[in-house]
Amino acid sequence: MNIIEKSKGKFFLVDEKGNELSTGYKTLVQxxxxxxxxASRDSVNGTLAIVDDKGKRVTEWLESIGEFNKFGLAKIxxxxxxxxxxxIDKFGNKVTAWYEEISNFNEHGLALVYNIKRAExxxxxxxxxxxxxxDWFYHVTxxxxxxFVTVWRDTDGWNRYAIIDKSGNRIGDWYWIITFINxxxxxxxxxxxxxxxxxxxxxxxxTGDVNKGSDIDRSSIKEDQNDVAKMKAELSSSNNFELxxxxxxxxxxxxxxxxxxxxxxxxxxxxxxxxxxxKETGFFQKIIDLISK
Numbered sequence: 583m584n585i586i587e588k589s590k591g592k593f594f595l596v597d598e599k600g601n602e603l604s605t606g607y608k609t610l611v612q613x614x615x616x617x618x619x620x621a622s623r624d625s626v627n628g629t630l631a632i633v634d635d636k637g638k639r640v641t642e643w644l645e646s647i648g649e650f651n652k653f654g655l656a657k658i659x660x661x662x663x664x665x666x667x668x669x670i671d672k673f674g675n676k677v678t679a680w681y682e683e684i685s686n687f688n689e690h691g692l693a694l695v696y697n698i699k700r701a702e703x704x705x706x707x708x709x710x711x712x713x714x715x716x717d718w719f720y721h722v723t724x725x726x727x728x729x730f731v732t733v734w735r736d737t738d739g740w741n742r743y744a745i746i747d748k749s750g751n752r753i754g755d756w757y758w759i760i761t762f763i764n765x766x767x768x769x770x771x772x773x774x775x776x777x778x779x780x781x782x783x784x785x786x787x788x789t790g791d792v793n794k795g796s797d798i799d800r801s802s803i804k805e806d807q808n809d810v811a812k813m814k815a816e817l818s819s820s821n822n823f824e825l826x827x828x829x830x831x832x833x834x835x836x837x838x839x840x841x842x843x844x845x846x847x848x849x850x851x852x853x854x855x856x857x858x859x860x861k862e863t864g865f866f867q868k869i870i871d872l873i874s875k
Contacts, residue, residue, distance in 0.1 A: 583612045583619060583635050595619065595637045603637030613650070616672045620647060628661050632674040640674035653691060653710035657684055664698055669712055677712035690729070690748050694722075702736045707750040715750030727765045730787055740773035745787065754785050754792040771798065 587593050592606025604610070607621040610633065617635040628643025641658065645666070648657040655669045655677065665680040678684070682704075683696040691710035698704060700718065707716040719733040726732070729748030736742070741756040745768060757770040758780060768785040774797075782795035 583617070585610050585612065585619065595633065595635075604633055604639075605637075607633075613672075616650070618672065618674050632658075632670065634674055641670065651687060653687060655687075655710065655712075678708060688748075692748065692750060705733075707746065709750065716746050717744065717752055719744070726762060728787065732760060739775070743770075745785065747787070751790075753787055753790055754783065757783070 584596050584598070585593055586596055586600075588602075588606065590606075592608070593610035594602045594606050595604040595610065596602055604621075607623060609622045610619050612619045618640075619633045621631045621633045621639065622629055623631075623643070625643065628645055630644045630647050631639050632641040632647070634640050642660060644658050645661045646659040648659075650656045650672065654672045658668055658670055659666045660668075660680075663680070665682050667682070667684045668676055668680045669678045669684060671677050678695070679697070681695045682698040683694075685694045687693045687710060692707050692715070694705060695708055696705050703718040703720050705721065706714050706718045709715045717733075717735070720736045721734055722731050723734045723743070724732045730753075731746050733744055733746055734742050735744070735756065737756075740758045743758070743760045744756045745753040745760060747753060753768075754770065755772060758773045759771040761769045763769055766787050768787065770783045770785060771780050772783060773780050778799055779797055780799075781797050784793045784795060785791070786793075
């Protein structure tokens, strides 16, 4: 990409003959090894945008542009929207929908997203292609060794718990109660929708095998955990997704190709290169750490 400064301190993308391919911007800086550049302007309604190698602005004006991760994705933030976050690829293409939150990816290429526009069960895991790879659920209730997590969904039925592996796959079905016997084995009880009759299952988390056991009468089993209002209140207060990612917005930044920076073009600090991505904090970081093992 050939970027030059012209009249009135504006920067343009030009072809090999010097013909303008883009409009003029306050700054225009190519992202190293990527066929796109970050343009900036003075405005209260978004100051940054992505411009492709044809000179076309391929995003709306944004509040921030995160650095590209090892999967070639960057998180962008638009201004004044309920769902401000979205992931783009190295060409500036949108690879996800707009979400209220998008976490960092773990080493297996999973991220947790939060869709506030859904009436219920607003969280889901996506892969590094931006594809949804798990069931929608209300919250992660606990994390376990070997990358497994227990999730809880808001539903009218009794079966609200499930185990999800490090690829986003659900092991078995949704269950009324799930108890870990060891790191690789679970006991689960599933409501059959027939009075108080339930069935016990044993799940092998390594093979994914689910073996049906005996039918049981659940009348003697404590049912406090199926108090939906109580469960939702506890999850929202202790394992809150929003609170668990305090560093949810990285400072706008990108790795620069030094040959594209002209001496008269002083890049905004938001373009400075930084090697490490901001890490998640709190409960969700524990989940990401465990999934990554």
